Structure formats: C-alpha cells, structure tokens
Amino acid sequence: MSKCIWQDRHGQNPGTVNTGKSEITNMSEQIEQAVELEEALERKYEAGFHSEIEADTFESGLDESVIRRLSEIKGEPEWMLEWRLKAYRSWLEMEEPDWAHVDYPKIDYQSISYYSAPKSMKDKPKSLDEVDPELLRTYEKLGIPLHEQEMLAGVAVDAVFDSVSVVTTFREKLEEAGVIFCPISEAVHKYPELVKKYMGSVVPRTDNYFAALNSAVFTDGSFVYIPKGVRCPMELSTYFRINEQNTGQFERTLIVADEGSHVSYLEGCTAPQRDENQLHAAVVELVAMDDAKIKYSTVQNWYPGDENGKGGIYNFVTKRGICHTNAKISWTQVETGSAVTWKYPSCVLKGDNSVGEFYSVALTRGRQQADTGTKMIHLGKNTRSTIISKGISAGKSNNAYRGLVKMGPKADGARNFTECDSLLIGDTCGAHTFPYIESRNPSAIVEHEATTSKVSDEQLFLCKQRGLDTEKAVSMIVNGFCKEVFKELPMEFAVEAGKLLEISLEGSVG
C-alpha cells in the first residue's frame, strides 16, 4: 500500500512548477464582449430547490458519543464502531490542509449535523406531480428518461409500478451474475469479511484530514463486488440506489473487482441532493485485482453557490484505486458544480503492466474554485498512465490542475503521458497548472504537455456570422475543447455531460 498524499509530500505550500495565470489585454472592444459573455454565463442553479421533508436529524456537533449514536442507529457491529472511533481520534490530531489553490472561510465542524435521514419512504413524493417542476425541467434538458427522472427525484418506487419493474430486472440480472451491489451499510452486515478486508485498504483512515473525517462519520454509499472472471452485465449507477436511501454528504464507496473481472460504474451527481449542509467529504476506494478492469465515471453538478459566491457545496473528496498485475483503472470525471472542489482521483499502479487513466473536464464559473487533478503512482514494471485534463474557467472563477506522476525505483519501463489544457472564457478568470513529477527510475518516461487558450472573439464572430447565437457558439466551442474526454464516457453519459455543459453555460443572452 503506497501512501502518498499532498501534504506529506509537499508540505504546506507546494512550489509552483508552472503557473498559467491568464492576463488578457483589456482592449476596449473586448469589454463589451466580456460583458455579453458574462451575461451568457450567469444562470441560476436549476436544481437548488428545497424539499420540506420530515427527517431524523442529529443536532449539530461532533464527538465520540455522536459517532456511537450513528453506529447504533445503523446497528453496526463492534468492529465497525471501533474503526470509526480510531478514525475520529486520528482526525482530532490532524490539521485541515491549506495547500490547495482555493480560498474559503474556516469550516466549523461543530456546526454540522452528522446524520440526517427521512423518517419514512412515505415522506417522499409519491409521483412526479409532487416534484418541483423546475427540477423536472432540468431533467428534461438533460434528456433523462422518465423512469430515471422518478428515481432521481426520489419518488417512492412502490407507488410507481414502472420503476419497480426496472429495479427488479436489474437486481435479478446482477444476482444471476453473482455481482454484489448494495448500500455499504448493508454490506457491513451481509458481507463483513469483504468490507473488513478492503475498506481502508486503498485510502487508509489516516490518509488525510477529510478522509479521516469521512471514516469516522460516513453515513452511506455503495458497495460493489464483482466475482472472478465476471463481466458485470450492466453499467452500475448510483441513480438506481438514490431512491433507497438518501446518501449523506459523507458517503463512502468501495468497489472490488476480483481477478479478471470488468465493471463500469457511473456516479451521477447531476441529481440535486437534499442535503442542507455545505460540506461534502466522500471517499471512494477501488480495488482492481489481477487482470481486472474498473471504469469509474462521474458527472458532478453540486450546487455551486450564487454569483457572489454565497452558499454552495465544498466538495472535498478522496478517490483512489489500486491496480494489481495487468489491471486497469480508468477515472473519467466531468465536474461543473460545487463552490470549492478538492479532488484528485488517483491510481496506485502496484502490479506489473497495470494501467491507470484519468480523463477530466472541470468547468468553473461565477466564483467557483476548483483544485483538481490526479496522482499516478507507478510502482510496478511497465506500468502505464495517461492523464488528459481539460479545465474551463469563466466568470470570476479559478480552476487549477494539480497532478503528481511518481515513478518508483522498481517501475522499470514505466510511462506516463500528461496533457493538460485550459480554456478561458472572458478575462476575469484564472487557470493554473501545478504538475509534480518525481522519477526514481532512469528507464521511466514522463511526458507533460500543457496549453492555455481562450474562447477568442474571432471564434465567436465566425460562429455568429454563420447564424449561431452567442450561447450556442460558446457551448459548441467548449464541447469541442472537451471532446477527448467526452469520448471516454459511456455513451449516454457523454450526451448528458455535453448537455450539462450547455446548461451550465446557458444565460440570459439571446
């Protein structure tokens, strides 16, 4: 198990290798255009509704008794409680990291409630008629089919026969293949050996401040186990689980792909969450045994806050996978939401010939801040990794790529290729690149390419002269910029991601 985290490795304030801060000349005729763009980019969060749902919610505050209570409500075995308490005690000793290129007020961890669950399924909307029409319009724009809309909106499935059949077929199909896909709280009871063996094996309890907090208080998440040699018969999606239990803001996902198995997992945060709290600290662990393949795709659209930077989710997520011999892990993420993002889906390439991939699109606008990237830790021989990162900044936002490529002493013949492109819209945003490369093996090859470009007024003029309005033009240019990443997403998700970008860029012009 390799433990390699930013604050350990680089201290509090890592040196900048290459900063691509944009300084665009303020030509007078560009100002008008900038204003126009600004308007085009201004938009309301279409999913920021509030549901009046009666819930069991803990009073705010965190101490050991809160964790004991949480564990008790979930009926957890003793070992799970012990694990949580150990994580909590480590967390108390740790300090919140401040090296990321983000700025937010100090979080008061005692002002957060660490458990909230709706009292019963009956409190959920019974049909789409009871769901906020605004929300439905968003789904419609995203092109999500009706039965999925019902699930996303948390419509109680027992009232909707259509969805029941969907869920049932899906369950049966997975059971036939021997695939386990259930809430992690259920896995703790049903599959304690698997959970004990793998939970914390990739992201240890003490890995970092937010991972430690998550380990102490995680409320739920997904557990996936694919048996040896099995190709999971369908793409697994969190959509299918949301209606069963509202996942908390401290969710924990564990995916274990046994030898020679394949799985593609979709994490859709396009679903607006009911969570009132601001902090979202998730942990995702992937284990790819020999010859296994895991593809993990995320489309994240958490509430980004208003145009003045008020409100919004702090998305502090630890995602990491370990690859054994000949295994492959591929992370694809499209990030358009959250006020502050701190997220580095990583691969530990432990086994020889293993492969890690990271494809990312991060769009920031308004006052959003994103510090995201990946870590590729090459330990085995002939390990290979590819990083394609596309950052899009608009408004007054800041978008940073931070990536570590580490070649261990035994990583003979290892290779990495990194491409890191930034696109600026307007002239009040920032794009930054912090690549770190550590090579302890002379036969390893590391390549890094970086570009910064701007949606130019020439491009906009060409599009408009061909009859397209500003919004259409911007979204087309941005989609073109992201094409390399979108093609890595499963088909339906790619369409959704493209539309999500379009919606995110939608505004009042036209």
Added chain:
Amino acid sequence: MLKVKNLHASVEDKAIIKGLNLEVNPGEVHAIMGPNGAGKSTLGYVLSGRDGYEVTDGDMTLNDANLLDMEVEERARAGMFLAFQYPVEIPGVSNMEFMKESVNAMREERGEDPLTAAEFLKKAKAACKQVQLPLDFLKRGVNEGFSGGEKKRNEIMQMILLEPSLCILDESDSGLDIDALQVVADGVNSQRDGKRSFIVVTHYQRLLDYIKPDFVHILADGEIVKSGDASLALEVEKHGYAFLGKKYEEAEA
C-alpha cells in the same frame, strides 16, 4: 438588395470608412479593389456587424431591413455571408456539426424544418466534392490544421451549403495557387443564379478573370473614388493606383 448610404465607420476611434455609398441589386457581382489600408476588409466586417467596428454615421439596409438594428447572427440569418480572409480554427468541433448547426439556424429562420443528419450529410458531401476537398474534411475540426488554400475552399463550401442572398468574399484569392483559385472561382460561379449577389473584395485583378464582375469599385481612404465596369480592373492592373494621386503612385496593383 444592399443599400449603403454615406457610411462612416471607425475602429478604436480611428475613422476607416469615410462616407461610402454602394448599391447592390439582386444577381449583381461587385468587385471592390483598392490599395492596402483602403478599408477593404473593414467594409466586410462593418457590413456583417463585427464587434469593435463601429458605425458612426450613415445607413445600411439589406432587403430594406436596417442592418444597424441587427446582431451579427441576425444579419447572417437574413442572408448575409462573409467568406473570411483568415478563417479561425475551432478545435474539436467537426466541420460537419458546425455546418449542420449553421444550416439549421438558417432553415429555422426561414420557417423550414431542420435537416436530419442523413439529409445534411448528402448535401455536405456534394458541396465538399464541388470544392474538391476530400470527404474527411467534414469530420475534421473546423479549419483545424487546414492549409491556407483548404481554408478558403472550406469557406466556399460553407457558402454553398448556407445559400445566402449576399456573399461577401474577403480576399478569397489571397495565398491561392492558380488551381485553387480556379476551384474557388468555380464554386462562386456555380452559385450565380441571377438572384444571389456578390461583393468580391480583392487586391488583385487576377480573381476577376475567373469571376466576372458587373461593377468594379476602387476604394481608397475609406471612400469609393471610382466605379466602372470590368475594364476598370484591367486598367488598375496596367497602371496601378497612380490615378488616385501622388500618395498611391508607388502602390502595387
């Protein structure tokens, strides 16, 4: 069709067009020639409404609609097409999807149904062949990695697909060898149907051997100083712009 009266326009507060008058009727081809810095490219940008090209005085109408009240895309949808001298690249956006969006924006304006992918592909293939570009240009990013000549031919392909009523060609001949020039000219000539009008902006007479103009205007220092028929272009070819006065004597024709 196009009526321009006493047009004054400036860029960054510098007057470039100074009292220009021009009337283009349906089916006519007007050539605009002139020495460097006369305001030839500026005229194309002002007509199409590019940001930063400010009209300070005068009127311009297209089919009696006041162009000054219209955004760039509205003018385009009203039938105005500008073939760029230096078309810009849009990486990752295929020519095909770009053109399909454009064509359908025009169709929507005319109250027609959008073309399906198959219908569009058929038209696009034909246009692509007409300007002698390999079909894979439809899949490539807009102008991405195209040579100068390929970009110009790509512009003509777009013109063919969009079926505009007024085409402004901004030095579509610059940087072309004789074969490419022929292709561009053939593309333009194929679109002459007695209704569609053209403004051909060029520095050289050469292009006008292939695209026969009905009128030739000499633009100098922001004004049309002389107008005539095709023979005026030949005259310029022979004698240069010396007739414009002392300061143009050295100007290359």
